[in-house]
Amino acid sequence: MKINSAKFVKSVPGDDPIFEDGIPQIAFIGRSNVGKSSVINSLVNINGLARTSAFPGRTQLINLFLINESTYFVDLPGYGFAKLSNEAREELWAMVNWYFFNSPYNQKKIVLIIDANVGLTKDDVEMLKTLEDHHKEIVIVANKVDKLKRKDYGRQMQEIKNLAGTNKIIPYSAEEKTGVEELLAEIL
Numbered sequence: 001m002k003i004n005s006a007k008f009v010k011s012v013p014g015d016d017p018i019f020e021d022g023i024p025q026i027a028f029i030g031r032s033n034v035g036k037s038s039v040i041n042s043l044v045n046i047n048g049l050a051r052t053s054a055f056p057g058r059t060q061l062i063n064l065f066l067i068n069e070s071t072y073f074v075d076l077p078g079y080g081f082a083k084l085s086n087e088a089r090e091e092l093w094a095m096v097n098w099y100f101f102n103s104p105y106n107q108k109k110i111v112l113i114i115d116a117n118v119g120l121t122k123d124d125v126e127m128l129k130t131l132e133d134h135h136k137e138i139v140i141v142a143n144k145v146d147k148l149k150r151k152d153y154g155r156q157m158q159e160i161k162n163l164a165g166t167n168k169i170i171p172y173s174a175e176e177k178t179g180v181e182e183l184l185a186e187i188l
Contacts, residue, residue, distance in 0.1 A: 041174065140170070
């Protein structure tokens with residue numbers, strides 16, 4: 001499947017009528033600074049559609065992008081480390097928790113983005129387990145594979161696979177556009 005159109009629709013702090021318009025939602029989640037916005041930009045082939053930053057915790061609202069006039073990409077705040085106060089971090093987690101587990105909205109697929117160099121952290125495993133417990137459809141994107149040393153690639157991907165269970169894992173590089181076609185086929 002090809003993306004022919006992509007546009008930013010709006011940012012919301014939580015419940016909003018936009019979630020009730022019947023358009024399927026693909027949610028993007030991961031730790032702060034794993035490249036969630038960069039993955040979205042690489043999928044739509046538009047630099048800067050989703051705002052990126054080296055500052056952990058840049059995304060602080062739920063950002064919605066309309067793809068091909070038929071699907072929302074939902075860019076969620078990162079979890080884990082962010083240069084924010086404890087109170088602000090808790091508010092972001094409450095927003096993410098509400099969207100996935102307490103709202104009446106269903107996600108067509110959840111893209112859990114991890115840093116391939118780091119692998120699945122304790123926070124990632126916890127998020128994955130919670131998503132699985134709520135019977136969510138998950139695909140794991142191991143972003144930044146271009147930063148892995150060639151000799152470490154196989155071992156690192158096997159460690160990720162060992163923790164990911166039966167979930168699909170896509171080796172990915174937003175920078176080099178590795179894995180774009182495979183991820184698009186998986187989510188659209």
